[in-house]
Amino acid sequence: MSGRFQVEIDPAYCKACRLCIQVCPKKVLAQRADGKAIVENPDDCIGCQLCEWHCPDFAITIKGEKKNG
Amino acid sequence: MNYKNYLRWNKLPHIWCPGCGHGIVLGAFLRAVAQRELNKDDVAVVSGIGCSSRAAGYVDFNTLHTAHGRAIPFATGIKLSRPDMKVIVLTGDGDATAIGGNHFIHAARRNLDLTVIVFNNNIYGMTSGQFSPMTPHINFATTAPHGNFDYPFDLVELAKGAGATYVARGAAAYPRQLEKAIGQGLDHEGFSVIEAMSQCPTYYGRKNKMGTAEQMLKWQKENATVSSNPGEKIPLGVFVQVERPEYTKLTGQFIDSVSGGK
Ligand SMILES: Cc1ncc(C[n+]2csc(CCOP(=O)(O)OP(=O)(O)O)c2C)c(N)n1
Numbered sequence: 626m627s628g629r630f631q632v633e634i635d636p637a638y639c640k641a642c643r644l645c646i647q648v649c650p651k652k653v654l655a656q657r658a659d660g661k662a663i664v665e666n667p668d669d670c671i672g673c674q675l676c677e678w679h680c681p682d683f684a685i686t687i688k689g690e691k692k693n694g
Numbered sequence: 695m696n697y698k699n700y701l702r703w704n705k706l707p708h709i710w711c712p713g714c715g716h717g718i719v720l721g722a723f724l725r726a727v728a729q730r731e732l733n734k735d736d737v738a739v740v741s742g743i744g745c746s747s748r749a750a751g752y753v754d755f756n757t758l759h760t761a762h763g764r765a766i767p768f769a770t771g772i773k774l775s776r777p778d779m780k781v782i783v784l785t786g787d788g789d790a791t792a793i794g795g796n797h798f799i800h801a802a803r804r805n806l807d808l809t810v811i812v813f814n815n816n817i818y819g820m821t822s823g824q825f826s827p828m829t830p831h832i833n834f835a836t837t838a839p840h841g842n843f844d845y846p847f848d849l850v851e852l853a854k855g856a857g858a859t860y861v862a863r864g865a866a867a868y869p870r871q872l873e874k875a876i877g878q879g880l881d882h883e884g885f886s887v888i889e890a891m892s893q894c895p896t897y898y899g900r901k902n903k904m905g906t907a908e909q910m911l912k913w914q915k916e917n918a919t920v921s922s923n924p925g926e927k928i929p930l931g932v933f934v935q936v937e938r939p940e941y942t943k944l945t946g947q948f949i950d951s952v953s954g955g956k
């Protein structure tokens with residue numbers, strides 16, 4: 626079953642800085658071999674958007690019910 | 695309005711290094727604009743020169759990328775001729791307080807209705823890490839290999855002393871608070887200053903052995919606080935919010951009075 630939120634990461638914009646991985650409270654995100662961020666545990670996402678707000682490269686979009694922009 | 699619709703996607707990815715805080719500050723700014731549903735044509739974004747000043751090129755408003763330190767004079771011209779426009783200055787700590795320091799204090803003194811967001815990474819990023827007037831005492835820079843002798847400006851105190859009527863500080867590590875601080879600055883009529891702490895892992899971080907972008911963000915999170923009891927930490931929040939006649943209103947009245955309204 627898929628979660629209430631969808632985490633979309635566009636690898637074309639990701640610069641592998643790891644900030645999203647660090648700030649995610651639910652360990653949803655991980656790094657793939659080239660360092661870019663991937664969604665590893667999508668069902669654990671609580672939609673807090675911290676990853677999106679901390680991504681300096683506008684690579685992340687959280688979809689689903691959300692509170693802000 | 696989705697804040698990402700204010701980006702010029704054909705200009706992305708941007709030039710900023712991996713983990714540079716400037717993109718986080720830009721995102722917070724765009725979300726504040728999106729919340730207010732500002733029309734792209736009613737907004738003018740003006741910047742000077744620096745990594746931070748590149749921000750103007752990535753946003754889909756009326757934009758002007760000007761000369762080093764001179765964003766505020768250009769913004770002043772726009773605001774005086776088009777007082778109906780929301781005029782926003784995106785600038786760096788070097789751009790705003792070194793070469794542009796004079797313009798900064800005088801625009802504050804006049805209480806011109808500009809929103810000035812200072813991306814403060816405590817260094818000149820673009821030109822490879824010279825110290826700025828906001829580099830802390832005895833911190834390192836390429837031009838301060840033994841530590842910076844000078845004491846830095848506290849931008850909040852500087853803006854306050856010069857007469858700014860809205861003054862706030864935010865940080866990339868607290869993006870929601872930063873977005874709110876910028877938003878209130880956009881709503882305020884008068885000279886509004888928002889210092890946005892931003893990490894430069896490439897120069898400031900490397901010169902001061904602060905580690906990766908992740909470690910720098912963690913440092914910010916731990917050393918700055920939104921608490922009203924900051925103790926030794928760097929306080930974040932709104933420090934000044936007062937009403938004083940705004941400059942274009944005064945000039946408008948003045949022009950009417952000398953021309954007899956003609
Ligand atoms: C008149 C002039 N002097 C010097 C420079 C070189 N210069 C370009 S950017 C910059 C400093 C930028 O620092 P800051 O505003 O803090 O922005 P950052 O790159 O750190 O974001 C300097 C000195 C210039 N472009 N023009």
Ligand code: SF4
Pocket residue numbers: 630632648649650651652653654669670671672673674675676677687
């Ligand atoms: S929205 Fe929150 S929980 Fe979901 S991936 Fe991002 S940081 Fe993690």
Ligand code: SF4
Pocket residue numbers: 634638639640641642643644645646661662679680681682683684685713
């Ligand atoms: S924060 Fe953005 S750029 Fe950095 S690793 Fe995550 S998705 Fe990539």
Ligand code: SF4
Pocket residue numbers: 709710711713714715716745746815819820893894895896897898
């Ligand atoms: S040099 Fe520093 S300020 Fe400039 S883009 Fe790189 S990390 Fe950001």
